[in-house]
Amino acid sequence: MVENPPQRTALLQQAHADGRLDLGELDERLAAVYSSRTRPELEAVTADLSPVAHGSTDNRLVLRSKGSKLVRHGTWLVPPQIVVHSEHGRVTLDFSTAVLWSREILIEVDSKHGGVEFVVPQGWFIDLDDTVSEWGRIKNEAVPPVAGMPRIRISGRIEHAGITVRHPRRRRWWWPFH
Known part of the structure; x- marks a missing residue:
């Protein structure tokens, strides 16, 4: 799974490209990724965007x-x-x-x-x-x-x-x- 900030930012950018995030939400979440100090904080930023969490059963x-x-x-x-x-x-x-x-x-x-x-x-x-x-x-x-x-x-x-x-x-x- 996604484990570090560059991978998290890529996941956020892909979600924006897919239309699951608007530009404002993308900006907020990117700021949260780079200000995260612990792994749980980092995981919370993209928890709803994982392949299973956003409703995709076809991986x-x-x-x-x-x-x-x-x-x-x-x-x-x-x-x-x-x-x-x-x-x-x-x-x-x-x-x-x-x-x-x-x-x-x-x-x-x-x-x-x-x-x-x-x-x-x-x-x-x-x-x-x-x-x-x-x-x-x-x-x-x-x-x-x-x-x-x-x-x-x-x-x-x-x-x-x-x-x-x-x-x-x-x-x-x-x-x-x-």
Whole structure:
């Protein structure tokens, strides 16, 4: 669940984007997050905005890409289940600074003539055992897993497509004068 101020602010901003908070209430709650001194004070600010508390019983995110590129990156809220449908498209899910609702994420992939890329922080456990590939490629560059880190279980089917799991790329400085 959400545990620190940046994750709380991301949850508040998402609630505002969803229309569950108006701008005034967002401003009040952000001020309360940054003035909180204890964990209970911090939790009280977003207690009514958790996925179950605001009436959502469907903790799934369904993403569709048909002939286009779909990217989730930055601070985004990751539900326990994600379904990815991609046909002649590309989907990139970057978990580098994402806010997780749970330590385990189940992702179901259905990709035809496209690709799905997962960018995960160091130490995350990636399980690709339930993924079926027909004329495709599955590549896991995210190693080694560390005990206690989040786990992603990827299942589904890819046809003439690829799945890549990798760590974030490091920025390299370029200077024209040596």
